[in-house]
Amino acid sequence: MSREQWRELAREVLRRSGVDAASPEEAMATATYDGITLAPLYDAADLPAGPGLPSAAGREPGRPWEVRQRHETADPEAVMTDLENGADSLWLAVAPEDLPRVLDGVLLDLISIVLDAGPRTGQAAEALLALAGDRAGALRGCLGADPLGHAARSGAAPDLSGLGRLARLCADRLPGMRAITVDATPYHEAGGSDAEELGCSIATGLAYLRALTEDGIAAGEAFGLLEFRYAATADQFATIAKLRAARLLWARVAEVCDAPPAQYQHAVTSAAMMTRRDPYTNMLRTTLACFAAGVGGADAVTVRPFDDALGLPDDFSRRIARNTSTLLVEEAHVARTFDPAGGSWYVERRTADLAEQAWAWFQEIETAGGMTAARGLVADRLAATRARRARDLARLRPPIVGVSRYPDPAGSPPARAHAPRPAEGALPRVRHAQDFEDLRDLADDARPRVFLATLGPAGEHAARLAFARGLFEAGGVETVTGAPGDFAASGAAVACLCAGDRRYAAEAADAAALLREAGARWIWLAGRDRYDGVDAHLYAGCDVLGVLRTTLSEVTA
Template identity: 60%
Template sequence: MTVPPEEPRSLPEFPPITRERWRELALGVLRKSGVETGSPEEALASTTYDGVTIAPLYDASDLPGDPGLPGAAPFVRGSRPRGGSWDVRQRHEAPDPEAVLTDLENGVTSLWLPLEPEDLPRVLERVHLELISVALDAGGRTREAAGTLFALAAARGVTALTGTLGADALGDPATAAELARRCAGEFPGLRAVVVDATPYHDAGGADAEELGCSLAVGVAALRVLTGAGLTTAEAFGQLEFRYAATADQFLTIAKLRAARRLWARVAEVCGVGEAPGVGQRQHAVTSSAMMTARDPWVNMLRTTLACFAAGTGGADAVTVQPFDTRLGLPDAFARRIARNTHALLVEEAGVARVIDPAGGSWYVERLTEELAAKAWEWFQEIERAGGMTAAPAAGLVAGRIAATWERRSAAIARRRDPITGVSEFPNLDERPLTRRPRPGGEGEGSLRAGDVRSGAGQDRDVRSGAGGVHYAQDFEALRDLADAQERRPSVFLATIGPAAAHTARASFAANLFQAGGIATVSSGASGGASGGAAVDPAGISAAFAAAGTPVACLCSSDRFYGEHAEAVAAALRKAGARKIWLAGKGEFEGVDANLYAGCDALDVLRTTFDDLGVTR
């Protein structure tokens, strides 16, 4: 029996949604939350360190214009006309041939080798150079390392090398020019020069600052190569750009898209905008600055987000730094997780199946455009100061990056930029991991101690230490200090009233103190009267005396503070409290200071160490 199909039922039409209607609804919610404003856009917007405004809502009117086609200028949608996986580039800091082969047998397609020239023959002995890209990174010995690679290729009859030789056109222009001429004439798949923008990121700089500096270094490199006899198009074909990829996926996606757009503009101004091969070749490296030594397992999540963003943003090669990179030489497990991050995103998530998957997003397209505009302004400012080889520009860049790091540091200290596992949700019981030290005690991350990537001593000016700064460094220093004590420093949490009244602020206070390695002892856990509605200052003070610490923090609701804060503070003071904090805002007799959302957590922690008699 055949059942005739039912007639399709029409669904009621949804009413059109307008920006004005959204504004009305958003204003209503804001007013109920106590926020009085006439503009929900201003109330809900945020600003990046570059001054780019992130709006709460985007629509089709935010599209900046036609971004072009993949593989065609201005290359916003990618330098390649077809999709496919990015180059999985694993970094090897130690001359370990077995580790190299293990990586190549398990998904790695490219080797990044910051090794000495004499180590290369042993490391590459069983590597098929005709199949694998090699990125050299030998610093001041680039000429020797390149010569070794060429000799290995010649001995094996390999005529088609791919990758990069890692020359620094500003630090060693003669070597860069010599290698660029050879690559242009003999190895069209090999690029001689790396424009490394990661030092500016690693010094605490913002995304547009990183982009603008990369343009300035890239233009300076073009001048070196064309001055050495290469054509402009040949010079463009000899550069590879290296950028940091962070856990802020949208900014990373927009940064890589903007970088290609900006470099295409440079090519256009140089008269080679339509020449083949002038699109920017990008190597994205997961950020060193965002990596933590504490709770390093969380780094796996950070690098997964960063790798996703790098692939989505169209990077040609991507390096995922192992989660234990802050601790020393990564072990086999960490390298495996790093390469499997690529495999998961490419094979399981299918990120590489679509060209420019973020393209067409109103938010991403607008963010790309605004980031590019900020970066171009910064690039022009550097050029007006004489370019990257000029001393005034060096001072300009150093000052700008330092100012950004200062603002970023303040946001980290106040936990507006939270660091999971460090400034938020620390685990005082974590077991520390140990790793073998790097060769020569070199710095961690994507940079080696003493590396100079932009010439004229620029990196020495902008970088703080051999490996740059780390966002978690100040909190981690306090954790180290706390761990070094014979007895872990502690603070007493005087929980007032029932659990419903004090739990939120007690949890907040415990989280803040533990971010500095300071343990917390609660009056509720110590048999105080906080389990019920009755408040017993004497019971709380007795629990405080048993805790063996001179610092206490009151934790409760505003109502209970009004009724009991002063009495509890007086009882604690009588019991010997040297310092009394209050979780929340409000002034009460006997309370010395407050901690609250947005307070300077690092200042609270340092003050507490002083109050506890811990020498910093």
């Protein structure tokens, strides 16, 4: 089939949907938060110019990614259980004095270890060195120094002065360890786009390279002391393109510095996409994200437990998290193929476009003086993207399954022990479902109810009735259905009319008057047309959060 034949078929489908489009590509295109246009169809003409993208490829073929489990509390039993059941890497966000207990009995030379001790990284490194003893030369992993990432998390002033000492410690006594983590996930969790996350990571990596070379570390050696951490989301193609683009960008920096182009990548399933309500759907999100990270070539992958947003994981959720990687590696053979997305017209184009946008953002940061000087610029840029994303999420673009779409009205989150509370920082930590879940929490206390007043036979109102019910249930609002005359006995204070357009034209105004006489404080109508007595409307694409907030306000008035 030629592209023109596809266009004719697409025009016909659009015409049947009520869209008269001269260009189906434009009518069906979507745009990302980075301004990249995603077309409905790609062919060889969309491939980026040049000889190809070999530097976008990641892990060498046949080598599986490290299954890296995160531990935020000193629980040696949980650590040992992970290592005995599939994990081969530990990410330890514990205090340096807890390391001897956490690693008691662990064969340190058989796994990789990543420390996450913030400003106490030097102490954690010394504690690990003491534990390793004469096996220190066999240790693998990363000491995890990341002063700029810590500053983004905590709001503290970044101090890069100790990076050279840690680099020399690795060179002299820990040759298998990297010294520095470039953690880009704070920018993702603050609501940033993919290009913003990438640009911040490259600017951060360059800041660390400058600090190391100024301290006497050769550029080629400095490149090998860094590893990069990125968020992996359930948007699999976005994640694949992001990891591939990250390697392209870093290879560009390496070329200028005459250094090896490789970038070691640690992908972490996104904290922003996790939900508290209906948390079991998070298993699907993290599986998609893990798959995308593997296809994108990540060297290590951390799958967040499905109950991550609720607190500390239990044994079952930790098991599911590590088994997600194991299943994809051992049964699905995702790691067997080298750069499986390479050569895809769509993925190659998206990778190149994303790299271009990220490089432009990186240059803005550099023009502003680098990551240390541009913290205000970065915060403002992320805030703008965060606001745009929030507006879209309020309109169910995209919907969040189990929360804003198909919620379980009777479901309640499982109880979990509280996780260590992160410090308030320079950048906020947001979850996409947070606003909807906050409303559900309010509704749990208020037990609000809306009366869905139907007009005409079921065939006329069924679609709008189902739409309105799902919308209100996303805010934890109970719905009761009946004819307008049944409102007084329903115990509700808010009503919503549900019918077809012809029925509305004949009966909506009278039905609204009847509801108002029966005591309705606020009357919605499922549809866009205006009628006397109706206060506001709900429809596909409306501000669902606004509808729910107004409803809760009227119910609890």
